[in-house]
Amino acid sequence: MKRKLEISELIFKIISYALLTVFALACLYPFVYAVSASLSGREAVEYGRVVLFPKDVQFEAFAKMFGNNMFWNAYSNTLFLTFYGTIWALGVSILGAYALSKKRLLFRKGFNFFLVFTMWFSAGIVPQYLNYLDTQKVFRAVGIMDDKWLVVIAMGMAAMNIILLRNAFENVPSEIEEAAIVDGASEFQVLGKVYIPMSKSTIATVSLFFAISRWNGYFWARQMISNQNEHPLQVFIRLQLEMYTDPDQMTGWAEIYASDSMIYALIVCSIVPILIIYPFIQKYFAKGTNAGGVKE
Amino acid sequence: MKSQAGDYLILDKATGAYRENPEQAVRDDVEKHYWLHVGRTILKDWRLYLMLVPMLLVFLFWRYFPMYELLGCFKVSDTVLPVSEQLFSGFSYFKRLLIGGDSLSSNFWMAMRNTFLLSFYGLCFGFPMPIILALFFNEVRSNAARSVYQVLTYLPKFMSTVVMTSLVTMLVKQGSLIGQMGIVSQALVRLGLISEEVGNAGLLNNPSFFRAIYQISGIWEGAGYDSIVYFAAIIAISPTSYEAAQIDGANKWAQMRYVVLPSILSTIVIMLITRIGSLLNIGYEKVLLLYNTKTYVTADVISTLSYRTGLSGGAGTGIASAAEMMNNVVGMLLVIGANTIARKAANTSLY
Numbered sequence: 001m002k003r004k005l006e007i008s009e010l011i012f013k014i015i016s017y018a019l020l021t022v023f024a025l026a027c028l029y030p031f032v033y034a035v036s037a038s039l040s041g042r043e044a045v046e047y048g049r050v051v052l053f054p055k056d057v058q059f060e061a062f063a064k065m066f067g068n069n070m071f072w073n074a075y076s077n078t079l080f081l082t083f084y085g086t087i088w089a090l091g092v093s094i095l096g097a098y099a100l101s102k103k104r105l106l107f108r109k110g111f112n113f114f115l116v117f118t119m120w121f122s123a124g125i126v127p128q129y130l131n132y133l134d135t136q137k138v139f140r141a142v143g144i145m146d147d148k149w150l151v152v153i154a155m156g157m158a159a160m161n162i163i164l165l166r167n168a169f170e171n172v173p174s175e176i177e178e179a180a181i182v183d184g185a186s187e188f189q190v191l192g193k194v195y196i197p198m199s200k201s202t203i204a205t206v207s208l209f210f211a212i213s214r215w216n217g218y219f220w221a222r223q224m225i226s227n228q229n230e231h232p233l234q235v236f237i238r239l240q241l242e243m244y245t246d247p248d249q250m251t252g253w254a255e256i257y258a259s260d261s262m263i264y265a266l267i268v269c270s271i272v273p274i275l276i277i278y279p280f281i282q283k284y285f286a287k288g289t290n291a292g293g294v295k296e
Numbered sequence: 297m298k299s300q301a302g303d304y305l306i307l308d309k310a311t312g313a314y315r316e317n318p319e320q321a322v323r324d325d326v327e328k329h330y331w332l333h334v335g336r337t338i339l340k341d342w343r344l345y346l347m348l349v350p351m352l353l354v355f356l357f358w359r360y361f362p363m364y365e366l367l368g369c370f371k372v373s374d375t376v377l378p379v380s381e382q383l384f385s386g387f388s389y390f391k392r393l394l395i396g397g398d399s400l401s402s403n404f405w406m407a408m409r410n411t412f413l414l415s416f417y418g419l420c421f422g423f424p425m426p427i428i429l430a431l432f433f434n435e436v437r438s439n440a441a442r443s444v445y446q447v448l449t450y451l452p453k454f455m456s457t458v459v460m461t462s463l464v465t466m467l468v469k470q471g472s473l474i475g476q477m478g479i480v481s482q483a484l485v486r487l488g489l490i491s492e493e494v495g496n497a498g499l500l501n502n503p504s505f506f507r508a509i510y511q512i513s514g515i516w517e518g519a520g521y522d523s524i525v526y527f528a529a530i531i532a533i534s535p536t537s538y539e540a541a542q543i544d545g546a547n548k549w550a551q552m553r554y555v556v557l558p559s560i561l562s563t564i565v566i567m568l569i570t571r572i573g574s575l576l577n578i579g580y581e582k583v584l585l586l587y588n589t590k591t592y593v594t595a596d597v598i599s600t601l602s603y604r605t606g607l608s609g610g611a612g613t614g615i616a617s618a619a620e621m622m623n624n625v626v627g628m629l630l631v632i633g634a635n636t637i638a639r640k641a642a643n644t645s646l647y
Binding site: 006007008009011012013016017019020021023024025026027028030031033034036046047048049050051091092093095096098099100102104105106111114115118119120121122123124125126127128129130131132134135154155157159162186187188191212215216218219234235237238241245260263264266267270271274275278282283 | 315334337341342343345347348350351352357359360361365366368383429431433435436444447448450451454455456457458459462463466469471473474475477479481499519520542547548549577580581584594599602603606607613616617620623624625628632
């Protein structure tokens with residue numbers, strides 16, 4: 001039985017569709033514009049003739065960028081940081097979360113507090129910086145000269161992600177674990193063969209969070225990685241933009257290639273890989289927010 | 297009478313007399329040699345405790361050591377000596393920031409004000425947007441159409457802060473002709489919303505636009521993604537609730553008021569409290585990437601101020617730490633307060 005729409009319902013429906021369409025287009029437009037601008041001729045972009053579709057189509061901006069070693073270097077540095085950073089953070093988090101999920105763990109409350117306190121209180125930029133400087137000294141002293149390892153190991157751990165994992169592990173039925181122990185499984189086997197397979201979707205969500213924060217990481221990478229060849233993509237993009245928008249700093253690379261199209265091409269290149277994997281990861285991303293309302 | 301684990305004395309069936317519960321003896325022993333017992337338990341279960349070690353070390357080294365470093369705010373800054381060997385300076389940095397009367401203290405108060413205002417405007421404008429979006433999503437009956445809308449609105453969330461701010465910078469960039477400005481500035485000038493001179497100078501170079509750009513880009517980036525949690529609450533409402541309301545003659549507004557709102561109220565309250573709790577934790581990265589010397593008046597927040605003071609050749613790490621200490625202590629009190637209220641009001645603890 002289909003009920004006739006009330007007039008107020010109809011009005012609200014129309015408003016909803018109209019505003020949703022406007023907002024969705026507003027979300028999409030900057031991307032479309034960036035792609036168009038990166039493909040348009042220099043003059044067309046700089047004199048504002050590009051509005052939606054590319055004008056005077058050229059692939060020079062992309063060609064120049066792909067021909068630049070610095071760009072590929074930055075890309076591979078980002079892949080390095082994302083790959084090792086995610087593995088390290090995920091490994092540490094899974095082990096810690098597993099131990100914390102066990103009721104028999106002594107001082108469980110204390111360890112939890114140790115973790116949660118870092119969500120309430122953070123030292124701030126300056127003390128953190130001084131701390132990373134000391135860490136850098138120690139790393140150099142033991143022979144780790146590449147600052148990328150400092151970024152991988154010292155940064156990016158998140159208490160929230162450990163709590164998400166801990167909650168997932170707590171929901172694994174204890175009967176299965178008991179059965180595994182009866183069959184002679186050790187602690188590590190129980191974790192690897194029972195807990196990890198049974199919390200796959202939470203682990204996927206958490207590794208996605210880690211990977212995204214690594215891929216996007218900018219501030220500390222810029223502060224701590226002094227060697228230009230070790231800079232990740234985000235730092236590279238920012239430096240190009242700074243050189244481009246501040247005429248006093250126009251030197252080297254920027255001076256030769258700089259144009260609006262170049263900057264837009266850089267932006268497009270950093271977004272495209274994410275857009276490609278977006279359909280596959282979207283459901284895990286949405287799941288994470290719903291699991292966000294956690295409790296002790 | 298069944299003996300229970302907690303009984304001191306149990307009935308001995310053979311003799312018919314009471315005797316001491318042997319379990320109690322074990323408990324007494326544990327109490328007497330507590331640390332010995334702890335050590336034995338850990339040794340027996342060493343694999344579990346070993347798993348905990350990497351996490352504890354990471355948090356100790358890179359979360360708790362910086363907190364120790366923060367104590368430099370009570371010491372005379374020194375670039376060579378570690379915090380423990382620096383001279384004690386008491387509250388002198390705090391005094392200088394709060395009532396110093398010089399440019400440092402006026403900058404501190406300006407940054408405090410900006411920190412608070414950026415958060416407050418976020419609360420007023422950024423907070424309701426995801427709720428409104430979720431209500432709109434609910435109106436779209438076709439699943440395919442809704443997915444398209446959702447995918448499009450989540451999209452900006454996937455950009456990094458650097459890419460997002462680069463895009464914003466380019467979209468409102470300066471230009472001596474209308475055509476040379478960023479495309480958004482052009483549109484605003486053509487629509488008559490801003491004068492041409494303002495557009496020429498670049499919106500990001502104008503302090504009166506910083507807050508608006510910060511909030512609008514925030515909504516653009518996050519509203520779609522943040523609506524997920526509200527939408528989940530709305531679709532959980534049973535269709536029979538709407539039907540009952542309709543039979544009672546409720547129009548759309550009445551349905552909103554009496555069916556939808558009560559169902560998502562607890563979610564709204566929790567999100568609101570979280571938001572208030574993180575009132576002072578402004579994302580410094582975004583501010584750092586969007587502001588410049590011309591917009592410090594409205595853009596400078598405590599983190600960015602102490603970054604400039606402490607790292608890039610400013611007045612020193614001690615005074616920068618003092619500014620952050622005040623910001624962080626107030627921030628922590630807000631988080632704990634918000635969490636306590638959440639526990640009482642919604643019976644949900646956030647941590």
